[in-house]
Amino acid sequence: MDAQVSVSEGPLDVTGYAGWRRGATGSDIGSERWAGASVSWWLTKQVALTFSGGRYPSEILQGLPSGGYLTLGIRIAAHRPVVPRVRSIGRPLYQIDDGGGTLRFHLPDAETVAIVGDWTGWQPTPLQRAPGGSWTLDVDLGSGVYRFNLVVDGERWIVPDGVPAVDNGYGGQSGLLIVP
């Protein structure tokens, strides 16, 4: 079980995470706790001082030990990232069933979601709110590679995390949808 919280206040972006796991048989083997935090102090719109530290657990399947870390660095960005409401995607983006294809994104806090992409002529197409914080769009796409961006709450175009991205030729990135 783990959780992560991100807060943005003034020039500071703070992210904290913590987790706990218990061995499957109730033994101590595999039972661990971990936590960490990262603080970014934006000195200008493009430059931030970042400090992070914490502890990560071992990886039993890979035989990797647990450990701690402490880092101090300078972050340089084209612009300060807005703490977005887009969550990672825990399931395939594009699902094909008997009735055709469905694009699905998990965006529980969004008010409006639209998609722009190769198959929409890069014109916004609204997604429909679905139970559980999902947003969906029924669309039949043939096998291939499609570029797209999400427009969440009318904000600038976003590539959801967990989606491969590619340089869009205009100084930003587009997400890639691989349809087998």
Place this chain on the structure above:
Amino acid sequence: MKLLERLILLGAVTLIPTSLLAQRDPIEHLRSALPADVAAQVIPILQDAMAHDLPASAVANVALQGVAMGRGAAEVHAAAQSMVTDLRAAHDAISEGGRSPTQEETQAGAIAMRQGVDRSTLSALASSAPSGRSLTVPLAVIGALVSRGLPAGEVLHAVEQRLQGHSSDQQLAELPEGAGRMLSQGMKPAEVGTALAGMRAGFTVPASGGAVPPGGPPSGVPANGGVAGKRPAHPGQGSHGRPGGG
């Protein structure tokens, strides 16, 4: 005589490559969809792409995207020209591997090159892939994995193994998400590349990150190997979307 002329005309139309017919739409579409000054700059690029059997739709989409982003004619022209350059490089690289690429393969190759895949990797995949197997999804998967920092050599090996093992495109398309899970669990890109290359074809990566053979784990063994819970996101990697520059 008229009948003969009609037959010749019918034969000529039949012999026009379907790709050429399919590519007529982008020009008409762009003419109506783009501002006149942008269309005047982009359509010659599109025609050049078509003349070299490159996918015009990929160029058209870059132009449509630029206009939707509010970019001017000069910037759209540069982006479209850059796409043609990448498409040509991908087409040549796949051809050097002994394949005559389809438009979809050329586009997937160009995108992969933008994601950091070099020409030699495209050529190597083209020469090693089973004959008749589409390279579109394999190229897209290689690009997606390399863009996450995995070493190109091991990514190529992993995909080649699966192609030789007759993995489906669906199975290949699951690799980037599986790699993403391993990365979020703290593995380094090189370790993920080694893990993927080391797994036999047909193995998949479950939510917990370990390898599971086709058909699932042995009876009585949970898919995550019995480990409860999962590791947090790698320090410094948030679970949020990232801006697309729009």
